[in-house]
Amino acid sequence: MNIKVHRGLDQIGGCITEISTETSRVFIDFGLNLPGYGIATTPEEDQEMVESIFAQNKKENEAVFYTHGHEDHVGLFEYIPSNIPQYMGEGTKELLALKYHVTHEGAKLKVQELQNNVSDEQEYKDSLSKLEYIEYKISLLNRMNLWKRTLPRKKPAGILIGDIKITPFFNCHSIYDSYMFLIEAEGKRIWHTGDYRAHGYMGKGLFPTLKKYATNIDVLITEGTMLNHDEKCIHENTVSKKMAHIMKTFKYVFVLASATNIERLASIKEAAKNAGKSLYIWSLFLKKTMGIFTER
Numbered sequence: 001m002n003i004k005v006h007r008g009l010d011q012i013g014g015c016i017t018e019i020s021t022e023t024s025r026v027f028i029d030f031g032l033n034l035p036g037y038g039i040a041t042t043p044e045e046d047q048e049m050v051e052s053i054f055a056q057n058k059k060e061n062e063a064v065f066y067t068h069g070h071e072d073h074v075g076l077f078e079y080i081p082s083n084i085p086q087y088m089g090e091g092t093k094e095l096l097a098l099k100y101h102v103t104h105e106g107a108k109l110k111v112q113e114l115q116n117n118v119s120d121e122q123e124y125k126d127s128l129s130k131l132e133y134i135e136y137k138i139s140l141l142n143r144m145n146l147w148k149r150t151l152p153r154k155k156p157a158g159i160l161i162g163d164i165k166i167t168p169f170f171n172c173h174s175i176y177d178s179y180m181f182l183i184e185a186e187g188k189r190i191w192h193t194g195d196y197r198a199h200g201y202m203g204k205g206l207f208p209t210l211k212k213y214a215t216n217i218d219v220l221i222t223e224g225t226m227l228n229h230d231e232k233c234i235h236e237n238t239v240s241k242k243m244a245h246i247m248k249t250f251k252y253v254f255v256l257a258s259a260t261n262i263e264r265l266a267s268i269k270e271a272a273k274n275a276g277k278s279l280y281i282w283s284l285f286l287k288k289t290m291g292i293f294t295e296r
């Protein structure tokens, strides 16, 4: 079994890892470089890089797996050759689809506005092509292969790509529907953590999962975002209590938060409740993700 880390070793995000045998290969994540990490690239350069990766080391069976929906892990999915199957969690697809549909609504409004007032021909053309680009990305997303989140304490099913077996394990991270992977082939076992944390509400599942399933591991591939940090991570419970204190102290409190971070949104909601304050949601995307999280 061969492992090649194409990107992500000396930076945060932009991860691309290839694992191959004689006949098969899988990629874990195809992420965009985060601003300030790695070399800034144009979309054309990104596309060229992805194409050159797929042009080498070709195998009979190939697939791409995504650990979660952050752009630095999934952001290059549109450049994956159309004959290569791509896999992600059902919830990840749902969040990405929602993001594109909300962006699409905004882009459509812009086109309509410019249609009624064509003072700038170029701006109109640009907004039309933006609309088409979002539609293209939605169509690609609809071709994703999905796995369902397994219930807690149940063993998830593996997915076979030739002679490589990939098993996704639900995981706590600052976005909903994040996974670790056990990758088995040629008698070897790799544990790929993706991004993860233990200080969220769902973090209590981390060590039991590792103890039960991450056994006899030959190679560990882990994110190292916090390895050089001196400060301690505080638990979401504490974050919520601190926010409630601020909300009680001041009349109006404005909170900026990621719309896909289910646990932080829960903390904010709980803080507002404990402070006796009404919670107003300003963003349509955030309102809709909260709808999904409540349902799930």
Ligand SMILES: [Zn+2]
Pocket (backbone or CB within 6 Å): 068, 070, 073, 173, 175, 195
């Ligand atoms: Zn992440």
